[in-house]
Amino acid sequence: MSIARINGFADMFEPESTAFTFMESQCRKIFPAYGFKEVRLPVLEYTDLFARSIGTETDVVQKEMYTFPDSKGKPTSLRPEATAGMMRAYIAASLHAREQVSRLYTFGPMFRHERPQKGRMRQFHQIDCELLGSSSPVADADVVSLLVHFVSSLGIGGLTLRMNSLGCASCRQTYRQALISHFEKHEAELCEDCRRRLHANPLRVLDCKKDRELPCMLDAPRLLDYNCPDCLEHYETVTGLLKDAGIAYVQDDRLVRGLDYYCRTTFELQSDAIGAQTAVAGGGRYDGLVKQLGGPDIPGIGFACGMERLALLLGERQLQRPDFFVVSLDPSCTAFAFKLAQSLRHAGLSGETGYGSSGMKSAMRQAGKSGARFAVIVGTDELSRGACAVKNMDQGTQEEVPADALATYIANKD
Numbered sequence: 001m002s003i004a005r006i007n008g009f010a011d012m013f014e015p016e017s018t019a020f021t022f023m024e025s026q027c028r029k030i031f032p033a034y035g036f037k038e039v040r041l042p043v044l045e046y047t048d049l050f051a052r053s054i055g056t057e058t059d060v061v062q063k064e065m066y067t068f069p070d071s072k073g074k075p076t077s078l079r080p081e082a083t084a085g086m087m088r089a090y091i092a093a094s095l096h097a098r099e100q101v102s103r104l105y106t107f108g109p110m111f112r113h114e115r116p117q118k119g120r121m122r123q124f125h126q127i128d129c130e131l132l133g134s135s136s137p138v139a140d141a142d143v144v145s146l147l148v149h150f151v152s153s154l155g156i157g158g159l160t161l162r163m164n165s166l167g168c169a170s171c172r173q174t175y176r177q178a179l180i181s182h183f184e185k186h187e188a189e190l191c192e193d194c195r196r197r198l199h200a201n202p203l204r205v206l207d208c209k210k211d212r213e214l215p216c217m218l219d220a221p222r223l224l225d226y227n228c229p230d231c232l233e234h235y236e237t238v239t240g241l242l243k244d245a246g247i248a249y250v251q252d253d254r255l256v257r258g259l260d261y262y263c264r265t266t267f268e269l270q271s272d273a274i275g276a277q278t279a280v281a282g283g284g285r286y287d288g289l290v291k292q293l294g295g296p297d298i299p300g301i302g303f304a305c306g307m308e309r310l311a312l313l314l315g316e317r318q319l320q321r322p323d324f325f326v327v328s329l330d331p332s333c334t335a336f337a338f339k340l341a342q343s344l345r346h347a348g349l350s351g352e353t354g355y356g357s358s359g360m361k362s363a364m365r366q367a368g369k370s371g372a373r374f375a376v377i378v379g380t381d382e383l384s385r386g387a388c389a390v391k392n393m394d395q396g397t398q399e400e401v402p403a404d405a406l407a408t409y410i411a412n413k414d
């Protein structure tokens with residue numbers, strides 16, 4: 001009997017695996033251009049780390065973590081996100097003592113026990129970016145512009161950048177009271193979760209997926225109206241810098257994010273082209289988090305992109321088209337064709353070779369299926385001249401090319 005795959009955990013083949021490789025390589029190119037360095041983190045952490053950072057009243061901590069005891073009975077959880085682990089690692093390595101500003105990124109699998117659907121998995125992948133050690137609004141603008149630069153480098157357009165400011169702890173205290181008084185008047189309309197959270201963490205009510213469209217949600221007090229002058233000035237500087245740099249955004253008064261560690265600037269990148277799961281990336285400032293986890297009082301800001309959702313937007317686009325498909329038309333040509341394919345790869349080109357000799361029709365079918373730009377055909381006539389026939393698979397044109405000029409010929413054609 002075969003063993004089933006766990007629901008919400010995917011095997012990944014082409015084209016998604018190629019999309020992932022492409023995203024990772026773009027990430028490794030663009031993030032260092034902004035001074036970010038790669039960090040690799042464990043996937044399993046003590047549960048306490050997530051409870052103390054993401055917040056005990058959040059859906060992630062209350063309902064979605066994969067938690068089990070270690071051999072001594074201490075609860076451990078598969079990471080539902082990377083920020084908490086990054087903060088733990090930052091504190092443990094005392095990075096703050098070595099550099100004033102740390103710019104860190106990582107990518108890999110995260111785990112949330114949600115109901116799987118298109119763009120929502122139980123094991124999913126994030127590209128995560130964190131900037132620690134600066135409370136300047138320029139740092140916020142730098143991080144948001146990195147996100148926008150990275151996503152546009154993938155060739156993905158049509159996304160909306162939504163922004164809001166949660167204010168600092170003292171603005172939120174006043175806002176919290178205003179929210180409680182507002183929702184107390186509508187308590188009967190709220191779902192069971194929201195009624196329970198109303199007094200413990202009213203911001204989570206605004207984030208409720210079930211109650212989203214209730215009229216009392218739509219006319220709830222606006223966060224920006226409760227930002228203190230300092231927080232407002234910070235936010236206006238961030239948005240001003242983005243506007244000046246030509247980065248468009250939409251002010252979203254209801255953007256509160258689903259995790260408790262945020263303050264001041266928050267943002268999401270959304271798409272309406274991938275079904276119900278619209279958030280492709282999300283992030284914000286989290287100035288109290290390092291301290292809350294036992295480290296020094298270091299401010300921070302970051303974001304994470306959902307790689308499965310970005311891959312959906314990349315779609316079936318052929319990201320790494322092979323350059324060639326080499327085929328031998330006669331057993332006497334096989335060794336020559338094999339050597340030719342090797343020489344092309346050593347010259348930096350990519351492609352496959354047929355494993356037996358075949359007729360012209362079948363050769364063209366195989367070359368077409370491989371997606372190659374050129375079919376390289378070796379028959380007995382070409383072999384006698386030390387050459388091959390090269391067919392441009394897009395234009396249908398064919399030319400004879402000497403074997404020793406083949407790599408240059410393919411490399412120079414678009």
Ligand code: HAM
Nearest residue numbers: 081083119120121124279280281282283302303304306
């Ligand atoms: P988040 O909004 O919970 O933020 O997740 C970031 C992104 O991960 C989402 O926008 C979405 O694209 C993707 N994602 C989340 N859950 C799933 C899922 N079940 N299946 C597929 N994709 C998913 C965070 O995780 C924060 N740690 C971001 C951050 C970093 N804030 C500051 N630094």
